[in-house]
Amino acid sequence: MTEPDLDALFAAALAVRASAHAPYSGFAVGAALCDEAGRIHAGCNVENAAYPVGTCAEAGAVSAMIAGGSRRIRAILVLADSPDPVTPCGACRQRIREFGAPDTPILAAGPGGLRARYTLEALLPASFGPEHLAHGR
Template sequence: MTEPDLDALFEAADVVRRRAHAPYSGFRVGAALVDEAGHIHAGCNVENAAYPVGTCAEAGAIAAMIAAGGRRIRAILVQADSPEPVTPCGACRQRIREFAGPGTPIHSAGLDGLRSHYTLEQLLPASFGPEHLVHGA
């Protein structure tokens, strides 16, 4: 990805992070991804009083991509106000894997900018994906 793409992802993640519904943890997260057509889709975390039914920012961005017609993640950026880089949780790593390959870049950002860069393979090694399922018969 080129630098302007990362800037656009950072800006989109920052906008939605500010809109996150995080009244219980106070931990607002924004995620933005770019699809195969170059369109950016963003999502924020949405907490719920019944904790297990909350939604991660990455899941929201993926749902927005699918709703808009995208099917492949070229890159994703996750932003949170944290002293350490924030990466997708385990469930979101698997969600990303559904629409991305092992070499897909995953960027971690704080409020001040990019902090770390990973590939999906680094965060989810030897992963299970759609190609493992047998279709037909």
């Protein structure tokens, strides 16, 4: 991934994080991903008083990508203000797996910049994906 892509992902995640709806945790998260055509799609977390029905920022970014007509994640950046790098939750790792590859970069950032780099394989080893179901079709 080139640095302009990283800059664009960071800017989009930082901007969308400002729109997060996090009145219960106070933990605003922004996520931005780059699709197969180089377009950026972003999402923020949206909490709900009924906690299990909230939406993660990564899920919002994936939904925006699908709504925009894309189907492949080239890279995703998650931005949150925390002492340690914030990575996607387990459910979001599986969402990224649906549209990404084992070597898809997952970048953890804070408001000051990039904090850590991972691959999807490192965060979700030996994962289950769409190709496992292809045999049954």
